Amino acid sequence: LSDGALHGYGLIEEVRRRSGGGFALQEGTVYPALHRLESQGLLASRWSLGGGRRRRVYRLTRKGRRALAEGRRAWRDLIERVELVLGASP
């Protein structure tokens, strides 16, 4: 969502594309997660009409962007450390 607003289906497709298919998500579980993040003020949503279909589109709030930046930092740090532990790739 940092690149722009997306509806749930689009978000799943994007995660699939960016992860190289590595995350076999149960697609329906994305929506509870989105609702939870919205209830925490990290996302905002509205109905949108696109391609003849009505979809709920989500975007990051300012608070969400701050949280994302913080999470990204921690995540990169974790990856670096995991790679240190695991050593070379298979």
Next chain:
Amino acid sequence: VINDYLDELERRLAAPRRRRRRILREARAHLVEAAARERAAGATPAEAERIAIARFGSARAIAERFAEVREAVRRPRRALIAAATIGLAGAASLVATAALHDSESGQRTVASFSWSERLPGEPFAGDPRFTRFYRGIDSDRLRMVVTAGVGEQRAGVLAAPGAADDGVYIAHVGLIGERIAVSGEFHPVNPVFEVRRGRPDTLLGWNGLLRSLPRDYALVAFNSGGGPRPDLVGWSTVVGLARDDVERVVVRHAGGEESELRLNEWRAFGYSTTRADRFPVAVKAFGDGGRLLQEITYARPAPLCGGSAGPCDTELQAIIDRKKREQP
């Protein structure tokens, strides 16, 4: 088919009318779009709807997830990401400490990390190719490295640092096409599930943001799948830990069969396969008297593109073409 599914979901949703209506509208929009994609890829209308629903997840599971969200909102608000960041930092620090400690004391391998038993014919951890993953981890500091799932050029790792007795860290590393995907979760619970206190309110990483676990869960499990090329799926694995009152863990395969997964000395279990009909689609935990404690369902791993997944973009197609040339 979609209407029947939405009827069931509506019956199972415990939410105020307005919220229920919104959830159902979102679910319908998703299913209609997913089914349209399947039809465009050649599925019949009925098949397309069935595939879309299977990927979406059972009505029961989805309703449970929404119930958890509702419960979480009712509890005093906490900053999810902030808490997650603390959890990540904690887990990373434990793993890093183990690695640094090892670099001082020389190369060691974890004392034991293989399954107590594997299913016949399935590739598993213990394969010498994967043991090197565990070099560099100090077995004195890292209480558990419980398993690996394997596929061609792939490895999954489940690690549970228990040095501070404060959590279970699960990391998964996989090579997909040309990319390395890493994900991790930190579960602030007792690492051997000796007690049931502790609620994993926050989960981390890609999966953490997109998944929530039941509050009182019997299993912590991680499922992944992929293939030798972005347009093929060739392996699927599930690894996890079982709470101390779990007596049996059973995996349901895509073909409908079920197999029991033995727990190892750390109450860890795992399963990995390269056979499509044996892909795990659910893991069930049974307690005393055969009582079902928890069932986790999984979507079958899907190719990134091609076939029912739709056309491949330029970047992925280039990878596929090269892989075909290398491995016709």
